[in-house]
Each structure stands twice: as C-alpha cells, then as structure tokens.
Amino acid sequence: MQQNHSILIAGGGTAGWMTACLMAQAWPDAQISLIESPDIGIIGVGEGSTPSLKAFFQQLNIPDSEWMSACNATYKTNIRFINWSPASGNSSYSHPFISQLDTFSEKAFYSNCFSRRMGLDFETSPNKFFFNSYLAKAGKAPITPAHFPFRIEYGYHFDSALLGQFLRTKALQLGVTHWPLTIESVTQEPDGRIKALICNDGRVLSADLFVDCTGFSSLLMQKTLAVPFQSFASNLFNDAAVVLPTAALAHLPVETTATALSNGWAWQIPLQHRTGHGYVYSSAFTNADKAELELRTQLGLVDSAVQARHLKMKVGQLQQHWYKNCLAVGLSQGFIEPLEATALHLVQTSVQIFIDQYQFSQATALQQQQYNQQISERFERVRDYIVAHYKLNSRDDSDYWCANRANTELSDSLLQILDCWYRRHDLDQEIKRQQLSSHFGTSSWHCLLSGYGIYPALVATQDQLEKRPDPYQDLQLDAFFSACLLNFMPQQQLLTIYQGT
Incomplete structure (x- = not known):
C-alpha cells in the first residue's frame, strides 16, 4: 500500500480496534482512522476466545503478562458441556x-x-x-x-470492554487516528461506493476503503449499501441472551462451562474480578422474564438485586462480506451464537485474509468474489x-x-x-x-x-x-x-x- 491510501474504520469495540491493530501493523504507511461514538457501549456477548487470540497477541508482540492483568483475563484450555446428552450416561464432556x-x-x-x-x-x-x-x-x-519441549494451545476469558480499551491504546501507538464522534449520515458516489461519513460535529471523513464495525446495526453494509443478510434462524434457533455477573471465584478455573437449560444453555466465564454468566435462548420457546428467572434460579440469585442485562442476537451472515469499497468485520458481517466462542476468531480470520489478499490499486470483482466465498465458507462450517x-x-x-x-x-x-x-x-x-x-x-x-x-x-x-x-x-x-x-x-x-x- 502506498502512503496516501486511507482506511476509515466505523465503530470501535474489540472488533474495530483489533482490525485497526492488524491493518496498522501490516500497512504502516497507510492512513488508518477509526471513528466510534462515545455514546455506544460494547455488547460483549460472551467473553471467551479460541487459541487464535493467542496468535494475535504474539503477532503484535504483546505478552500475556502485559494485557491479561489490564483486562482481568484468565486462561482457557477447555470447554466443558454439561447435561447436553443425558442418554450418553455422562453428565458432561470436554472439548x-x-x-x-x-x-x-x-x-x-x-x-x-x-x-x-x-x-x-x-x-x-x-x-x-x-x-x-x-x-x-x-x-x-x-x-x-x-x-518443557511441547507447545500448549490455549484461549482466554476476558472483559470485553477492557480489552477494547487496551487495543485502542495499542492501535494509537501504531499510528491509528481516533475520532470519538457519532456518525450522522453516509454519502455515496454515483456508482454506489461510500464517499464519506458525516459526523455529529459537521466533520466529513472520507477514505479509499471503509470498514464496517458498527455491530448488528451494520450501518455501512446493510443500511447504506443494502447488502442482503442471510439468516441462520432455520437451524440455529437461539436469538437472545440474558447476562448476570457474580463475584469472582476463589479458585479460577481454566475452562468455560456450557450448561444446557430448558430452552438453551448457560455459560460460566471466570474472570479475575467477577464471574460472567449468561443464558442463550430462543425467544420462540420462552420469553425474557422466564429466561431471566431460570438463570437466576440456577445461580441462586432469585432474590438478588443484581441487575440482569438482556440482549438480542442476529444470527447469520452477510451475503457479501466485502462489497464495493467496504469491508464488514465483527457483528456487522455476521454472528454465530457464542457456544464455541468463535466471534473473535472469525473477526481475526476475516481481517487477516483480507490483508493477505487486498491490494488497493488492483482490487477486482474477482478478488472480492473469491474473498467472499472464502469467508462465507468459514461462517457456514462453524455454523455446522x-x-x-x-x-x-x-x-x-x-x-x-x-x-x-x-x-x-x-x-x-x-x-x-x-x-x-x-x-x-x-x-x-x-x-x-x-x-x-x-x-x-x-x-x-x-x-x-x-x-x-x-x-x-x-x-x-x-x-x-x-x-x-x-x-x-x-x-x-x-x-x-x-x-x-x-x-x-x-x-x-x-x-x-x-x-x-
């Protein structure tokens, strides 16, 4: 990439700042900026990863000792599934x-x-x-x-909000420009490509390449470019979650547990400062109040004043992850429910493959087609x-x-x-x-x-x-x-x- 090539990432959070770090490291001469609204929080559905996050930090030369304490992170070696198949005779099994x-x-x-x-x-x-x-x-x-002569693979549990903040600091150190502004509107070129983002302070931000990290709203890809969304609802029924924190465990496990409940499953994610719990369920079979009561009952928190947080999930993927001059990353490109903690893995994979294939001056429809096929295939096989x-x-x-x-x-x-x-x-x-x-x-x-x-x-x-x-x-x-x-x-x-x- 030449020095005058500009990239504008719309949206922060873990996905946005991870994208910024990877692109800034790969293209140090590019002008990379990120705009995020200070009024929009991080969804944080699940706070676990696969071993690909380990590779991400190694690529950026960030040791565990630096980031884990900053993000209250713990190690993850295993996922234990509880009560999913009682006919097997086993109450749980490990992955x-x-x-x-x-x-x-x-x-x-x-x-x-x-x-x-x-x-x-x-x-x-x-x-x-x-x-x-x-x-x-x-x-x-x-x-x-x-x-010890053998390499051990592992993932992590982490606080999503703190990880986003940590990656923002790293991205800024890599030369990324941060715009803490809200996007008011989007303008387009006559051929449909995105031209600029209009901010709440009247600022107009233009770029050669735009990256949509605006979450489920998918401001650029779906709302502006009208890229169709392919729902997975026909074979993945869960579309909502209720989240409850409890105190940190005295002895921190190095595994996530996924426990089957009446209309979905509940996670337990151990962090240094708290324990994350969530119930992922299908709104076609139960409602938010019943789901919250079931989770509270499981945790012994029926009479607790701890506030629950309710989330809606849009499960599926875009028909095209790279369209015109816009790339979708994170929830804006698609989401497969958090059962195997694949969200950040798909973010990292999507960005890394794009970096490996993208050459601004030579981008073609064939390149986009090949990229979209490759990423769609990954989403579908994870879904399976x-x-x-x-x-x-x-x-x-x-x-x-x-x-x-x-x-x-x-x-x-x-x-x-x-x-x-x-x-x-x-x-x-x-x-x-x-x-x-x-x-x-x-x-x-x-x-x-x-x-x-x-x-x-x-x-x-x-x-x-x-x-x-x-x-x-x-x-x-x-x-x-x-x-x-x-x-x-x-x-x-x-x-x-x-x-x-």
Missing part, C-alpha cells in the same frame, strides 16, 4: 483445545472411538485423551516452563459444528430440545460428516476430503460425537475385546499426562506474578 503434546494421543482417541462405533466397550471420554483437559481439571495455567450440538442432543424435557433434534435443515457438509460416523467410515479422511481442518478438525468432531455418546449398543464379547488393542491402556495416557502436569503451576499463582510485573 479441549488441541496441543502439540496431543500428537501422542490423538490417534489413540480415534482408534478407541472407532472400536466403540463397532460396538466394543472402549474408553472414549475426550477428557482422557487430551492434555488440556488435564490442565482444566487441575486448574493449572497452560504456560510451559523453559525445559454449532448446529450439531443441538441436532444430536438427547434431552426430552422441553419442546425446544425436541425441535432441535427434529430439525432437518442441515448442510450437505454436516450430513456427510454424520453419515460417515454412523456408517463407521474413516472420519479423519472425510474431514480432510472436505478440507475442514481450518474450521473444526478431526479431534473436535470426535470430541463432540463421542461426548454425546453417538454410538450403537454394545455387542462385544470379552473375547472380542481382548483381540482388539486398546491404545489408551497400552500408552498409559493417564500416567503420561499426569506426569506432564507436574511441570505447570496453578493459574492463580501465575496471574499473581503477572500482577507484580
């Missing part, structure tokens, strides 16, 4: 982030899952095969000592993984769960994955055939399907069991991972060290 250490155990997990798919009685609990589950159970931070959580549930306690299980609005990709599993074909090969590893890979799908107990009835005799090897037992994985745990310190101890630096 851990996959680390380098798991190269010793992944194939053992696949092998045992296949044996169980054949009707043999083998250990298939995900938490027994992945090291991050052991970290979660022990409450230990996923930071490796210098002498989330949809599977609902489709495969075995709850019978409400119309909501029965309707999810009866839902037939499934993509061909998801149908092929399920068909492969039920027919006892090689799931790893199917994931590779569909090129799904950049979304949710083989281990993630095995965790979900095994955790839900998607298996036939046991048919094995003791003789059959003895003839088939059991790599979980042969590799002595429990002893191996337990020994590895000795190299890690409790999370609280490490966070205390960070606070002193």
Whole structure:
C-alpha cells in the first residue's frame, strides 16, 4: 500500500480496534482512522476466545503478562458441556483445545472411538485423551516452563470492554487516528461506493476503503449499501441472551462451562474480578422474564438485586462480506451464537485474509468474489459444528430440545460428516476430503460425537475385546499426562506474578 491510501474504520469495540491493530501493523504507511461514538457501549456477548487470540497477541508482540492483568483475563484450555446428552450416561464432556503434546494421543482417541462405533466397550471420554483437559481439571495455567519441549494451545476469558480499551491504546501507538464522534449520515458516489461519513460535529471523513464495525446495526453494509443478510434462524434457533455477573471465584478455573437449560444453555466465564454468566435462548420457546428467572434460579440469585442485562442476537451472515469499497468485520458481517466462542476468531480470520489478499490499486470483482466465498465458507462450517450440538442432543424435557433434534435443515457438509460416523467410515479422511481442518478438525468432531455418546449398543464379547488393542491402556495416557502436569503451576499463582510485573 502506498502512503496516501486511507482506511476509515466505523465503530470501535474489540472488533474495530483489533482490525485497526492488524491493518496498522501490516500497512504502516497507510492512513488508518477509526471513528466510534462515545455514546455506544460494547455488547460483549460472551467473553471467551479460541487459541487464535493467542496468535494475535504474539503477532503484535504483546505478552500475556502485559494485557491479561489490564483486562482481568484468565486462561482457557477447555470447554466443558454439561447435561447436553443425558442418554450418553455422562453428565458432561470436554472439548479441549488441541496441543502439540496431543500428537501422542490423538490417534489413540480415534482408534478407541472407532472400536466403540463397532460396538466394543472402549474408553472414549475426550477428557482422557487430551492434555488440556488435564490442565482444566487441575486448574493449572497452560504456560510451559523453559525445559518443557511441547507447545500448549490455549484461549482466554476476558472483559470485553477492557480489552477494547487496551487495543485502542495499542492501535494509537501504531499510528491509528481516533475520532470519538457519532456518525450522522453516509454519502455515496454515483456508482454506489461510500464517499464519506458525516459526523455529529459537521466533520466529513472520507477514505479509499471503509470498514464496517458498527455491530448488528451494520450501518455501512446493510443500511447504506443494502447488502442482503442471510439468516441462520432455520437451524440455529437461539436469538437472545440474558447476562448476570457474580463475584469472582476463589479458585479460577481454566475452562468455560456450557450448561444446557430448558430452552438453551448457560455459560460460566471466570474472570479475575467477577464471574460472567449468561443464558442463550430462543425467544420462540420462552420469553425474557422466564429466561431471566431460570438463570437466576440456577445461580441462586432469585432474590438478588443484581441487575440482569438482556440482549438480542442476529444470527447469520452477510451475503457479501466485502462489497464495493467496504469491508464488514465483527457483528456487522455476521454472528454465530457464542457456544464455541468463535466471534473473535472469525473477526481475526476475516481481517487477516483480507490483508493477505487486498491490494488497493488492483482490487477486482474477482478478488472480492473469491474473498467472499472464502469467508462465507468459514461462517457456514462453524455454523455446522454449532448446529450439531443441538441436532444430536438427547434431552426430552422441553419442546425446544425436541425441535432441535427434529430439525432437518442441515448442510450437505454436516450430513456427510454424520453419515460417515454412523456408517463407521474413516472420519479423519472425510474431514480432510472436505478440507475442514481450518474450521473444526478431526479431534473436535470426535470430541463432540463421542461426548454425546453417538454410538450403537454394545455387542462385544470379552473375547472380542481382548483381540482388539486398546491404545489408551497400552500408552498409559493417564500416567503420561499426569506426569506432564507436574511441570505447570496453578493459574492463580501465575496471574499473581503477572500482577507484580
């Protein structure tokens, strides 16, 4: 990019300031500005991440010790799903982030899952095969000592508002211009491209490229450029949430919990200064008052004066994420409910792919088409993984769960994955055939399907069991991972060290 190329980001928050940081680092000669209204707060639906946020901070050379204390953040190694599939016989299962250490155990997990798919009685609990589950159970931070030769992947829990403020400071240090103003109107060129944003103080801000980070309102892409929105409501029913904070936990977990309730699910996200709780539900099956009461009842806060916050969610994606001279990022481009904490991952991915592909002087319709196909594909495949959580549930306690299980609005990709599993074909090969590893890979799908107990009835005799090897037992994985745990310190101890630096 040449020095006179200008980029104007409309909207701040975590998505806006993350975009500003990535673009400013990639294009130090560009004129990058961000306008955000001081009157609009951060929605903050969920405050968790995938390991991609770790890569983001590493890319910007920001150590955990610098930002985590500023944002009251904690580590996240695992998501534990509670009461989603009572027919499995397990009250919960784990979906851990996959680390380098798991190269010793992944194939053992696949092998045992296949044996169980054949009707043999083998250990298939995900938490027994992945090291991050052991970290979660022990409450230990996923930071490796210098002498430990394996890389551990992890995400974070964080305060959304504080993270937005932290990234704003970093963006300003990278040369981004900040306009704390409100957008009053948008003007367009004769060919429909965005020309300028008119501010509440009369200022006119123009640019070569505009980035829409205005949230669900999608001021530039939907309201100005009339880009259609593709709803996912036919197979993702949840469209609302109620949020309640409680005091910080005495011992901070390194995992998120997602507990199934009558018409959705509730998260618990442990931060250093408080514990975040939220109930994600479908307004077609319950209402805000009933949802709030159910969450309060679960938390023991029925008579509490703590105020709840109610949110509406617009689940789906734009038909085009890059249109004319505007790029949509964050909630303005789309949203998939917070079940697997993919929101920031999709923000980061969308911006990074755009940076890799965008050349201002050579931008073409073909480039836009290829980019839009790539990002839309990522949204759809993440959606499939989330949809599977609902489709495969075995709850019978409400119309909501029965309707999810009866839902037939499934993509061909998801149908092929399920068909492969039920027919006892090689799931790893199917994931590779569909090129799904950049979304949710083989281990993630095995965790979900095994955790839900998607298996036939046991048919094995003791003789059959003895003839088939059991790599979980042969590799002595429990002893191996337990020994590895000795190299890690409790999370609280490490966070205390960070606070002193």
